[in-house]
Amino acid sequence: MSEETVLRVDGVSKSFGPVDVIANVSFSVSSGSVVAVIGPNGSGKTTLLRTLVGDLRPTDGVVSYEGPDTDRTIGYLPQQPTFRAGFTAAETLAFYSSLLDGGDPEALLDRVGLVDAADRNVENLSGGMRQLLGIAQATVGDPPLVVLDEPASGLDPNMSEHVFETAARMAGEKRTVLISSHDMALVEETADDVLVLNRGTVAASGTLEELYSRFETDSLRGVLNAIVGETDRVEVVGGNR
Numbered sequence: 001m002s003e004e005t006v007l008r009v010d011g012v013s014k015s016f017g018p019v020d021v022i023a024n025v026s027f028s029v030s031s032g033s034v035v036a037v038i039g040p041n042g043s044g045k046t047t048l049l050r051t052l053v054g055d056l057r058p059t060d061g062v063v064s065y066e067g068p069d070t071d072r073t074i075g076y077l078p079q080q081p082t083f084r085a086g087f088t089a090a091e092t093l094a095f096y097s098s099l100l101d102g103g104d105p106e107a108l109l110d111r112v113g114l115v116d117a118a119d120r121n122v123e124n125l126s127g128g129m130r131q132l133l134g135i136a137q138a139t140v141g142d143p144p145l146v147v148l149d150e151p152a153s154g155l156d157p158n159m160s161e162h163v164f165e166t167a168a169r170m171a172g173e174k175r176t177v178l179i180s181s182h183d184m185a186l187v188e189e190t191a192d193d194v195l196v197l198n199r200g201t202v203a204a205s206g207t208l209e210e211l212y213s214r215f216e217t218d219s220l221r222g223v224l225n226a227i228v229g230e231t232d233r234v235e236v237v238g239g240n241r
């Protein structure tokens with residue numbers, strides 16, 4: 001695996017009005033790796049990813065893309081992807097491809113295992129199929145960095161595994177994949193590096209082995225429990241706003 005930095009995040013904070021959601025987050029992402037962002041509900045994963053892809057402007061700090069200079073540098077699957085109604089899956093990808101000179105829709109659908117749904121209208125896709133179409137959309141134009149926000153959410157176990165295998169295979173093609181997830185088993189199988197967010201700050205980061213050794217455990221669940229404790233409440237930043 002190459003060790004070139006593709007993304008550098010330096011002291012990034014994001015507030016919404018008076019609500020500080022992420023604070024002073026710094027890390028870098030190496031090319032060709034799968035990096036997982038994990039953390040409890042409300043810890044700031046989506047806000048961090050949206051800031052990294054330029055969907056949100058950081059309140060403080062700098063995000064620098066340092067990968068290859070291509071037409072599309074970062075592909076992004078939002079937590080809830082939306083598509084224009086009336087288009088088929090293939091037409092949706094053809095549309096994005098036409099904007100970027102970004103490749104053959106059939107090949108993009110094949111990459112995520114969605115060829116059989118090519119002619120189905122997007123509003124008639126199942127939740128899992130929508131996620132897969134969103135992942136295909138995120139890879140249009142072959143961006144060196146693909147950011148996937150909970151791509152396996154709502155998918156059955158086989159599909160979740162398929163999505164993570166797809167992500168790992170993409171990273172093997174010299175593409176870097178940054179993925180947020182609550183599925184600890186799949187993160188353990190797939191991730192080269194893990195960033196643990198808690199209350200909007202980086203509580204820990206490193207390879208699985210580094211995290212296991214630091215927290216004297218043999219699972220990510222153990223790492224999370226050591227950081228967050230066992231709780232049945234979602235931490236809500238900024239109170240009840």
Ligand SMILES: Nc1ncnc2c1ncn2[C@@H]1O[C@H](COP(=O)(O)OP(=O)(O)OP(=O)(O)O)[C@@H](O)[C@H]1O
Binds near residue numbers: 016236237
């Ligand atoms: N636009 C906004 N205005 C105010 N607060 C916000 C806004 N967007 C997010 N937040 C708050 O920021 C915190 C982090 O939310 P975020 O969606 O980033 O967390 P998350 O780790 O992705 O959660 P989950 O795992 O549940 O998807 C939450 O308390 C949320 O209510």
